[in-house]
Amino acid sequence: MNVLTAIYNYSDGILTVKLNGEIDHHSVRDIRVEIDRQICFYRAREVLLDLEAVSFMDSSGLGLILGRYTRVKENGGTLKVQNPGAAAQRVLRLAGTDKIIPVVFNRDEHNS
Amino acid sequence: MKKKLVNQTDFSFLARSVNESFARYAVASFCTQLDPTLDELSDLRTAVSEAVTNAIIHGYRGQSHGTVYITVKLFSDRSIIIRIRDKGCGIPDIRRAMTPLFTTDPDGERGGMGFSIMESFTDDLTVRSFIGKGTTVIMEKRLSN
Ligand SMILES: Nc1ncnc2c1ncn2[C@@H]1O[C@H](COP(=O)(O)OP(=O)(O)OP(=O)(O)O)[C@@H](O)[C@H]1O
Ligand SMILES: [Mg+2]
Numbered sequence: 001m002n003v004l005t006a007i008y009n010y011s012d013g014i015l016t017v018k019l020n021g022e023i024d025h026h027s028v029r030d031i032r033v034e035i036d037r038q039i040c041f042y043r044a045r046e047v048l049l050d051l052e053a054v055s056f057m058d059s060s061g062l063g064l065i066l067g068r069y070t071r072v073k074e075n076g077g078t079l080k081v082q083n084p085g086a087a088a089q090r091v092l093r094l095a096g097t098d099k100i101i102p103v104v105f106n107r108d109e110h111n112s
Numbered sequence: 113m114k115k116k117l118v119n120q121t122d123f124s125f126l127a128r129s130v131n132e133s134f135a136r137y138a139v140a141s142f143c144t145q146l147d148p149t150l151d152e153l154s155d156l157r158t159a160v161s162e163a164v165t166n167a168i169i170h171g172y173r174g175q176s177h178g179t180v181y182i183t184v185k186l187f188s189d190r191s192i193i194i195r196i197r198d199k200g201c202g203i204p205d206i207r208r209a210m211t212p213l214f215t216t217d218p219d220g221e222r223g224g225m226g227f228s229i230m231e232s233f234t235d236d237l238t239v240r241s242f243i244g245k246g247t248t249v250i251m252e253k254r255l256s257n
Contacts, residue, residue, distance in 0.1 A: 057158075
C-alpha cells in the first residue's frame with residue numbers, strides 16, 4: 001500500500017512533479033527513487049515540486065524536498081516548491097527551508 | 113477546574129513503516145471525541161507521525177520485530193496526553209538529540225527536525241530514554257474551547 005503518487009509533466013525544460021497523497025517516511029521511499037529517475041531522464045534545468053494535492057507531510061517530506069533540491073542543484077538546475085497547503089507550509093517554515101528553496105503559488109485557474 | 117480523565121486508549125503495533133499512517137489516524141480518530149479543530153487534528157497527526165517514525169527508524173533501527181506502544185488520554189479540561197514508547201536502543205544524549213537539525217542519519221535524508229516539529233505542534237513535550245531500554249515521548253496538547 002502506498003498513499004503517495006506522483007504525476008510528471010515536462011515542457012520547456014521544466015519538470016513538474018505533482019505529488020498526491022500523504023508524505024511520510026513510509027511513502028517517500030519508493031517515490032524518491034522514481035522522482036530521481038525522472039529528473040535524470042529529462043535532465044530538467046528546473047524542477048517544480050507541486051504539493052497542492054498533498055494532504056499530509058511530516059519531516060520525511062522535508063527530507064524528500066531537500067534531497068531533491070541538492071541533487072538538482074548539483075547538476076546546475078533549480079528546484080521550487082509549488083502550492084504547498086497550510087500544514088506543509090508550517091513544516092517548511094519551521095525548518096527554514098523556505099529561506100533556501102523558493103515557494104511559488106500558481107493555482108493555474110485559467111489554464112486548467 | 114479539576115482535570116478528570118474522560119477516556120483512554122492503549123494500543124501497540126509492530127515497528128513497520130506502513131503503520132505510521134495507521135498510528136496517526138488511530139490517535140486522531142480517538143481525539144475527535146473532544147471536537148478539536150481541523151488545525152488541531154492536523155497538528156496531532158503530524159506530531160504522532162514524528163514520534164512513531166523515530167521509534168521505528170531510530171529506536172528499532174528499521175528492524176520490524178519491535179513493538180511501538182501508544183497511550184492516549186483525554187481529559188475534561190480538553191487536554192490530551194499522548195505517550196509513544198519503544199523498547200529500542202535509547203538516546204545517549206537527549207538534549208543534543210532534541211536540538212534542531214541534529215540527526216544521526218543524514219544519509220537517510222533526514223533533517224533532524226522531528227523533535228522541533230513535535231515541540232511546536234503540541235503544548236508540552238517530554239522525552240525519557242535509557243540506553244538499551246528504549247525511549248518514551250510524552251506530548252500534551254490543550255485544545256481550544
Ligand atoms: N525513539 C528513538 N530512539 C532512538 N533514538 C532516537 C529516537 N528518536 C530520536 N532519536 C535520535 O534523535 C535524533 C533526532 O531526532 P529527530 O526526529 O529530531 O530528527 P531525525 O529523525 O534524525 O530527522 P527527521 O525527524 O527530521 O526526519 C535522531 O537522529 C536519533 O538519533
Ligand atoms: Mg525524526
